[in-house]
Amino acid sequence: MTIHPIVILGEPVLHRRAAEVTAFDDDLRTLVADMEETNRAANGAGLAAPQIGVGLRVFVYAMENDDDVPDHGVLVNPTLTLGKVSGKMPDPDDEAEGCLSVPSEHFPLKRAEWVRVSGFDQYGAPVQFEATGWFARCMQHEYDHLDGKLYVDRLVERYARKARRVAKDRGWGVPGLSWLPGTDPDPFGF
Incomplete structure (x- = not known):
């Protein structure tokens, strides 16, 4: 297994x-194993293939949940059905989200409290479950990566301005930036 660099906001594959x-083969299983190892090294709740520079519809997750779903898993070619999003303004204390491709930052974002997830595992076996709370948030966050969206793209304008300012101050928004979990300092302080 290989730990891959995680690309940062501005890398074209993220957008x-x-x-x-199309092929559930050894290459896919190697990719999934590498993603799981990279996510573990990054202390991530989830990691999508585009975050390591691979433009395929695959994500892994590692998150305890109350939904009778394994705490670790993979979704290939997933689909999501979202519940309603309540309210308009996110709570900065209870709804702050982070992303390995926007290292060390957290911004509040409204998400649906419930989702139905379906897709396949790395062997092509069907996977289907419902997720609630923070686990539902994780599923939506990782799924967004597969559609070329980062959570900062969904922020209300008040927080979007702050996110753009941070990106500019850090020199993000251009190709070629990454960090290597397990080697570089953990940007979230774990």
């Missing part, structure tokens, strides 16, 4: 729709 997986 375009990922391609469907």
Whole structure:
């Protein structure tokens, strides 16, 4: 297994729709194993293939939940059905979200409290479950990566301005920036 660099806001693969997986083969299983190892090294709740520069519709997650779903898993070619999003303004204390591709930052974002997830595992077996709360948030966050969206793209204008300012101050928004979990300092302080 290999730990891959995680690309940062501005890398083109993060900003375009990922391609469907067409072959459930050893290459896919190697990719998934590498993603799980990279996510573990990054102390992540989830990691999408575009975050390591691979434009495929795959994400892994590692998150305890109350939904009778395994705490670790993979979704290939997933689809999501979202519940309603309540309210308009996110709570900065209870709804602050972070992203490995926007290292060390957190901004509040409204998300649906419930989602139905379906897709496949790395062997092509169907996967389907419902997720609630922060687990539902994780599913939406990782799924967004597969559609070329980062959570900062969904922020209300008040927080979007702050996110743009941070990106500018850090020199993000251009290709070629990354960090290597397990080698570089953990940007979230874990």
